[in-house]
Amino acid sequence: MVSRDSVHIAFTMAALNGLEVMAADVQNAYLNAKTKEKCYTTAGLEFGPENKGRSVLIVHALYGLKSSGLAWRDNMVATLRDAQFFPSLADPDVWMQANVRPDGFKYWEYCLIYVENLLVVSHEPQKVIDYMQSWYTLKEGSVKAPDEYLGADITRFYLPDNKNTPR
Numbered sequence: 001m002v003s004r005d006s007v008h009i010a011f012t013m014a015a016l017n018g019l020e021v022m023a024a025d026v027q028n029a030y031l032n033a034k035t036k037e038k039c040y041t042t043a044g045l046e047f048g049p050e051n052k053g054r055s056v057l058i059v060h061a062l063y064g065l066k067s068s069g070l071a072w073r074d075n076m077v078a079t080l081r082d083a084q085f086f087p088s089l090a091d092p093d094v095w096m097q098a099n100v101r102p103d104g105f106k107y108w109e110y111c112l113i114y115v116e117n118l119l120v121v122s123h124e125p126q127k128v129i130d131y132m133q134s135w136y137t138l139k140e141g142s143v144k145a146p147d148e149y150l151g152a153d154i155t156r157f158y159l160p161d162n163k164n165t166p167r
Contacts, residue, residue: 002093002112007119007150010094010110014121017107021156022125023149024132025142029116032136033061033071069115076113079135083128085111099123114150 014021026032039058043051061068077087085095099109101123111128112119120128129143146154 002114002119003091004150004152006088006091006094007112007114010112010119010121011154013108013110017105019107019121019123020125021145022120022129023142023144023146024118024120024129025139026116026118026132027137027139029076029136030061030063030068030072033068033075034059035061035065036067036071039065072116073113079132080111080113083131117150119146119149 011021013019035058040055041058043054043056045052047054047056058065061071080095083097085097088094088096093113095111095113096108098106099122100106107123109123109128110119110121112121118129118132122128129138132138133143145156148154
């Protein structure tokens with residue numbers, strides 16, 4: 001999980017470089033990942049009366065399984081690598097890639113991961129969000145500029161002489 005310090009630094013980088021910040025939550029995140037071990041359960045009525053009492057193999061990571069967090073993280077890592085992001089050496093849950101704004105300004109684009117919460121810092125964060133949405137269902141209403149993140153209230157302000165213009 002991304003550290004709070006990394007989140008603070010990402011917001012600072014966005015302010016200093018005139019970048020946008022967007023947040024999103026992955027819906028039922030663990031269910032997107034496959035289990036790494038064989039887990040069985042006994043089917044109840046929800047599997048249909050003909051299957052009640054039969055042993056069934058669990059193939060998706062479920063909340064409560066010890067390995068589900070790792071399975072979900074591995075799944076998200078594969079998605080970020082496919083998008084050409086790589087992890088920061090300082091915080092392995094801060095993913096980054098080089099990018100260039102239309103005005104030629106070179107900068108680092110970031111995707112911060114806190115379990116199923118995404119925080120994207122970019123001049124066009126919606127592109128990264130759209131890529132994530134092509135892989136995962138994002139919770140309705142969660143894709144927006146954050147007004148709260150990890151329990152902290154977020155307020156956007158511009159630095160003097162830096163309104164969407166890099167210094």
